[in-house]
Amino acid sequence: MKAPVSWIREYVDLPAELSVEDLAHALTALGLKLEALEKPGEDMRGPLVVGRVLTMEPEPQKNGKTINWCTVDVGDANGTGEPQGIVCGAHNFAPGDLVVVVLPGGLLPGDFEISARKTYGHVSAGMICSARELGLGDDHDGIIVLPEDAGKPGDDAFGLLHLRDEVIEFEINPDRAYALSLRGVAREAALEYAAAYRDPALRDTPAPNGEGYPVVVDDPAGCPVFVTRTVTGFDPSAPTPAWLARRVQLAGMRPISLAVDVTNYVMLELGQPIHGYDGDKLSGPIRVRRAGAGERLRTLDGVDRELSVEDLLITDDSGPIGLAGVMGGETTELSSTTSHVVIEAAHFDPVSIFRTERRHKLPSEASKRFERGVDPTLPEAAADRVAELLVRFGGGRIEAGVTKVGEAPAPRTITIGYDLPARVTGMDIPADAVVRHLESVGCGVRRDDTTLTAAVPPWRSDLSDPFDLVEEVARIVGYANVPSVLPPAPSGGGLTRTQRLRRRVGRALAGAGWVEVVSFPFVGQAELDALGLAADDDRRRTLRLANPLSSERPLMTTTLLPGLLEAVARNAGRGTSDVALFEAATVTLPRGGQGAAILPVDRRPSEGEYADLLKALPEQPWHLAVVGSGERLPSGWWGKGRHVDWSDAVAAVQEVAAALGVRVEVSADSVAPWHPGRCARLSVGEVVLGHAGELHPRVCAAYGVPARTVAAEIDLDRLMELAPEAVLAPSYSSFPVAKEDVALVVDASVPAAEVEAALRDGAGELLESIRLFDVYTGEQVAEGHKSLAFALRFRAPDRTLTEEETAAARDAAVAEAARRCGAVQRA
Template sequence: MKFSENWLRSHVPVSVNRDALAATLTAIGLEVEEVTALGDGLVGVVVARIVEVARHPEADRLQVCQVDAGTGQLLQIVCGAPNARAGLVAPLAMVGSNVGGTPIKTARLRGVESSGMLCSASELGLDADASGLLELPDDAPPGMQLADYLDLPDAAIEIKLTPNRADCFSVRGIAYDVAAACASEVVPLDVAALPAASTRQLEVELGAGADAPRYCGRVIEGIDPTARTPVWMAERLRRSGVRPLSLLVDITQYVMLELGQPMHAFDLDTLAGPIGVRRARAGEVVQLLDGRQVELDDYFLAITDADRPVALAGLMGGLETRVTEATTGVFLEAAHFAPAAIMGRGRRLGLHTDAGHRFERGVDPELPRTAIEMATRLVLELAGGIPGPVTEAALDEHLPQPATIVLRRARIARVLGIEIADAEVERILRALGMQVVVGTDGWQVTPPSRRFDIAIEEDLIEELARIHGYDRLPTTMPGGSTRIAVPSETRLGEADLRRQLVARDYLEAVSFAFVDAALLQAWGSDAGNVPLANPLSAELAVMRPRLLPGLVDALARNVARQTGRVRLFELGRTFAAVTEPAAAPRETRRIAAVACGPAHAEQWGQAARAVDFHDLKGDLESLAGAAGASLQFRAHASEAFGHPGRSAEVWRIDLDDGPVRLGWIGQLHPRLVRALDLDVDVFAFELDLEPLEQRALPHAQALSRFPAVRRDLAVLVADGVAWAALAATVREAAGPALRELHLFDQYQGPSVEPGSKSLAMGLILQDNTRTLTDHDADAAMARVVAALGDGHGARIRG
């Protein structure tokens, strides 16, 4: 929010200087980002009129001007500005004045005497425009001090507002905070209703329910189309960052900046009536003031004339009904729109307007009629006209009503750590525009309708703290007892998982929880997702259903910046829609990792090779080992984004409730990799955290005093038989005596028939109560051989 210092002081008289005012604004939460001084040191700069202009005899780009500076005689000024012309009114720095640190003296320019300097806005420090002389209105009186004429010196102050302080998007809203902080009072606003001078009006129809519960309008006829924006209004707008355009448009902008109520002016001759507010219909088209033609649907609110859309409610007016320099009759509108009905609409069209910015955050629902009356008064004063009656339509049941809040004296002391005098509490709250009723233990406080951010007792205490002064609150160490949370031994903490992956040479990444719907479509994950009602942008419009899209996008950014070896992981939440009506999305905690490039960092002692499925599988097994988890990998995973021959489902098989699917591991499908514009093979896994974190409570037990027996076994099986299936069969057949099982060789080649493979395994057998005999070991091995033969068609390799 940018505003003029003098404009603010006209609403709240305070004696503090500019620096103190800026410091006060920052201290009460309205952070000042920039203060631009305007018109300091303009003593001796006056309003002047160029009477005659002649070419300089010795320079093509210079002109010799005869200037009326109100002294009774013409002054000769040599000027090189391209817009210097007879009749122009411009600032003149008289001899003896100082402009931009340069003293103005009588000088001779190419042999012609010059007694002063005609000035541009840039030279005076009023604007960045240095293209020519600052043009003043024709009725500006020559000889008047420019500072007096332009209400200088002044300053343009820009503050940064948090989204909850929508009430400070106006000069008057800021004035209430300044009044409270500086022990002053806001000047009462004179907005007495103007009587109607005609019966002309347009009927108003509300058809959007709670989205648009109030709409005010007024017809004004007989306006002078030649009237121009007065200099005092134009300067206040310019110093607030708004470029003056035309009187009627400037009046609506002025009222918005002063009160905070966006307004719009329609050319009356382009309207037939009635005026309505309703949801737009699919396929309706409206051409906006910026010239763009947009197609609407029921996501937008439309302002209609005889049921045809003529403007986008809360955002921008239409080109067809705009006011022009020929407009002699207007229909002024001021309405209240619910924030939820405006949020996101502008971003969907790539449109940002001051009106939309305010309506998204909340505008005082009681302001529309006040704004209409103020705008009417300005139109009549500056351009004449005949006003009709104010037409107002309201749905009272949908208008927000401030609730009375109980503020307890003891609660203030409890929260802030200090006692604030009752008189000071009441002064602060009343200065902020609140209604205060004194009670036995505190106060009954009703916030003004513009303060959407005040709903509970703590909000009022926050107001007291920031106005009374955060620097006046004591610094007190927290007291009381603390409860030490002991981490459960039956769960592996997220920090442990992070450390495990970092030890495996991975870096943690944090990606957005919002993703692009088009990206999810490329992943084949565009079903059952959760779209955002008010996305930050079109690229962040859907809650992520899995971690991998964002993580692979981070990998792609690193690869694009010539990082050949990338290892990333992320812990986060994913979101999925549920079928129950009005139910919140289902959130799932997950962990994911991606890898590409060489398997090992570049070194001389190890041959270079690319990362493969087994490298990532080893990293995952290491992660699972931290929880003591036993994993099973089942080929032919169903994920559409996975390589069909190099992907697997990951299952945990050691839980009491039976096997649980954790997630997916494998190589990304080549088709997806090409769609993501990657030219490397990418391997990844993504798992649910909940079942992965579970671990059995460790129990200490004595080591067996009896020796172990090792037996090796080599079997021939079909090439498609997975080792995980064989291992499960071996463990079940061998029984409790099996302590360890190792696969130490896989062979395919001569002496092994095509389509088969030889797997060699070592079995470690041991008992805690006795020494195993050869008979015991032979019996166990016989059971294993028989089970492998029956279950997998395996036979002992000769």
């Protein structure tokens, strides 16, 4: 909304010294957000004066153009009082006309400096100006001819043409529709400066009678009020007064003709959209109804539109003549021959106008106001104002007939406690101030002992509950006065155990070279199919979103692998195939129970209701997943690198488990999406945490990740539950280590992890570490068997071990492996 400051001052007695910047800042503090400040004429300087053409001599030129050598009386503006000689190429004026003249030394828009210069055989001392040259419009066909009462030669033209009118442009929020008018903006200015306010809508209007243009409203819900007035004998050729056209232009609209400009002017002034009909083109009574199936209308923009049965129409006996509150039709539009004007000022249902505008993609200045809510008491005053201006500037007479169908709804009332604004804002706002501020925004206030009841003004459709009134009081008192109180800091409890463990997990993986990512928790059936999950796999039991971001991914994920694999594929597609990623996040596992009940919002839920809400929530355990591809150790001048393999995925989980103080057991398994022969089950005792290994080739192909990509996924919540309260730092002995290597032959089907576990249990407390360093199959080992070589390291905390003690621990370890795994020690 663009509001010329001079127009605001017409309704409010603002301080004379008030700058446009201060006014804009004050109105912004009240809720009218400043969009821009415009200062027309800022790039111009004078002298720019009124001149009277004394003589005008046409002089044809060799190029076929005819110029006029003019003498112009500019009073004393040129310092001599003598007529000014000026060359002008326009022909739409005559001797005796008042024109606008810029004298040498003046500057016009576009940095066009005026000086006396010789042209067409004359010294032209200035220029007679057109509207375009002064930035007043696009008309460049002729110069500006002023009315006789515009002034006398030598008078300053800046004020006359409103060239110094400053304009404030506001971004009006949808809940402040009243500010889409100078009436509304001026009321806010009066509110801020406690200045006298003159409401332009307060005028004496004639009472409705049966002599006006007939109107029938078939849909009173869509059109509660419809008013018509009629002007006859109007002169369609009458020009729009310069001041009125300039105000319309400064407010952001294009001057067109007197009749159209007046309706736009009143809409900008009051906020009530107006429509004018050529009365000679109307056929029968005006009727307001919904469109019928198959009806069409050609609107003023020249588009033939197919109407919806939900569209609210203005019709006559010939059919539709306008989309109510949006745009009129071509058949009854005002034209250059219109002398009989029927004025429509109506109130329409905001929802209906909003839907019609969106349905036809037809935004207009009228619909922008109607869809936000217009004062329903305005139609009579607006129609009377339009009729008055049409007759004042275009002649004719206002017919006595006044039509009014319907009545504005009774004002709504809201009751609040005196202390509510103070309790909500934290400011000390006494009861008298609450009443005074509500009355200043237009509310009629009735006081009781502890409460007050406010009658909402008709232009404030946004006020609907007590807290809207609180906001009104707060913005007048000033949001800047809301106290800034620092809440007391509670005693520090530090991080919870879960938070500490999660951070420990992240640090452990980051230290091992894995990079954390965050992916979207949404999947579709295609992503689960790509993982190769069986139809009865629990991971296919998903929660479907009612309003997903993408129709292709409407499910909450039950596994973190799809997001990680997509990240790997995206990196590989951009040339980075050596990646090691991890993610710790929740997955969603439906419980299969009933949905949550919809509870009221006027109270806290009871304990039972809250418990039912929690039961309706799906399980959301934290999972940890890692995915690696490419080289784990890079190649270089130092030698060949190492490609990532299944053991890296297992090692990542073991790294995390070690950081939490838990030892994870590894055993063979076969679970999608891993390769059947390269899949490890990760567990602690009887608790299965998850799986790790190399992904199946079909999964790699489906996701577009490099071949032999590895992955692991575990239930992080379960792992953290198994973690001890404190992880003890390792203790070191200062005594020497005793080294023993053993090679054991076992059946090829026996996992190395089982042999290692047997050795560990048999060796006892002297065993410091155990490591598998060789796996051999060949001629020296029987067919169907394999040789596993382990490095055993023994150490005592308080002494140096003897050979006998070391040998006894080694033999005990081998004996346990023989008993549990059938292992035979190689010579």
